[in-house]
Amino acid sequence: MLRIEVGPSEAIAEGTSIEVLHDADTYVVCRHQGALHALEGLCPHRNGPLGAGNFADGHLICPYHGWEFDCVSGAYDRNSSVKLKKFPITEREGWVYIEIA
Template sequence: MPEFVRVMRVEELPLGEVRMAEADRTKVALCNYDGTIHALSNFCPHLTGNLGEGTLEEDLLVCPEHGWRFKVTTGRCVTIRGQSAHTFPVEIRDGWIFVGV
């Protein structure tokens, strides 16, 4: 059972944006896609690029290092088959984003 850790206010993550946050020493990339918050590992499996500095293209989180693309809903890499970014459960409580680690 994951422990949910408060990481930031919802208004700090505008629609269509990506931010890096820490949840109990675990770095995550938070994405606001279509009004739903998703959390993925901050580190791209390809040369550990910082996904929290990436961009959203529709439902894909794009790594700023070499452009690998990950589905925000599943973490599945659509650039290189068999690669993925770990996803974390997210809850919204009283205007705060909580990530389960």
């Protein structure tokens, strides 16, 4: 199990997302309706950096061509068979971690 430190929980405000880089991997962490979510950070279309795009109404919006993904299910809005991988996320003593199996 790999535990990636994201940072202080308070730095991820409601309705915001951040990009998390670890080695060669990119993740996006967001907070929607009080809950934290961790997802793969590169768009399955052409690798747009989802953490650098907008986050609105629980949707990650790719900055390259505008594909939108539900942060809860990871699904692409126009084709739910296209999904971002999700990862467990934990909070300990005010710090946020992504857990990679």
